[in-house]
Amino acid sequence: MVLSMSLVVQKYGGTSVGTVDRIKDIAGRIAAVTRDNHRIVVVVSAMNHETDRLMMLAHEISAQPDARELDLLLSSGERTTIALVAMMLKELGVKAQSFTGRQVGIFTNSAHTKARIERVVADRITAALEHKFVPIVAGFQGINEQSDVTTLGRGGSDLTAIALAASLHADRCEIYTDVDGVYTADPRIVPTAKRLDCISYEEMLEMASLGAKVLQDRAVVFAANHQVRIVVKSSFANGSGTKVIKEHKGMERNAVSGVTYDRNQAKVTLVGVPDTPGIAARIFDPVAQANIIVDMIIQNIGQDAMTDVSFTVTKDDVSRAIEVMNCVAQEIHAKRVEVTRDIAKVSLVGVGMRAHSGVAAKMFVVMANEGINIMMISTSEIKISCVIEEKYVETAVELLHREFELDKAVR
């Protein structure tokens, strides 16, 4: 009997649980699902801005807080929310039980603040469902082999929800947030942006990786690998939202599906590097060892057997990247390390680019006409990214959205 009932994992983000009134509202939605006889597992984030607040506290104490302690601190935001949501459901007469990442059995590696999920056990969740409880799970957290608390990277509650949906073979994973789906651009920057009815995993992954934080990029990878059906919806309104699905031919209508931006970028340049074989490995191996993710890389054409190497990292990683580069600069006898923080990345994404030419050229013309200097470029089959000065981000996103007629997109 229980086995034939559908199972849905619902995830509520920070603004959706931001106040006691909001918690009351979503508890009402959860109660309605149980009345319809569906089984439901709920994953919640920390209350609005709570993770940022905890992060700031840690940074008041240390410029580089100890990663193990930071993870324990950050995980407390989600613990508060699960207890409050479970209490609220009980007030509404719904049987509910809260679970931390440890209690669920979300096992990760030890890469604190960006730990990777290694396995999900979820026996207690299955048992709670069998006893007709609604499990309320803390997003964003797991434990490593030593039972230390780890966190899954910013936006990681999406990953918790999708990993649980995969492990429990849920019918679908509903991501509830403060916008009613995935748009052609951030609707807060581009008021004419259009909601997409559906988007492929591949496009969603590019958009998420390139700054559209409506879904965490790692969560999208996990969903694609395990074929988890995702729908992104608003917790403030009813509507069909955006389905994230497997790509099919009918999807290739526009060259570009969306414009994204990412301000969380910084450029590090190693000036006066000896232009000899093996130098790139000597620069980037220590960066990888320090668990720092490098995005774009450019090497200037060398003169007098010297060259400059620039690369981008997230602003969160920039202090560590500078530390590593200062050591590398000494070892390889480079002249100096320079850092530019006021940059951003603007990107066009679309599976349709595979079949269209001239997208990059059109993007560069838009930038040129506005006098926006492009510092770095990177492309793949389905995306083009440019690094520009941060002050031009909003203008660039709006102009590109208009130029590629995304305000007219119909899907």
Ligand code: ADP
């Ligand atoms: P939550 O706290 O629910 O996880 P997030 O703040 O992480 O919510 O993600 C939702 C936000 O993502 C929206 O408020 C919106 O401003 C932003 N966003 C950026 N790009 C897009 C896009 N292309 N479509 C929809 N939302 C976007």
Ligand code: ASP
């Ligand atoms: N609370 C965490 C964050 O703000 C995780 C999440 O919201 O998904 O990044």
Ligand code: MG
């Ligand atoms: Mg989020």
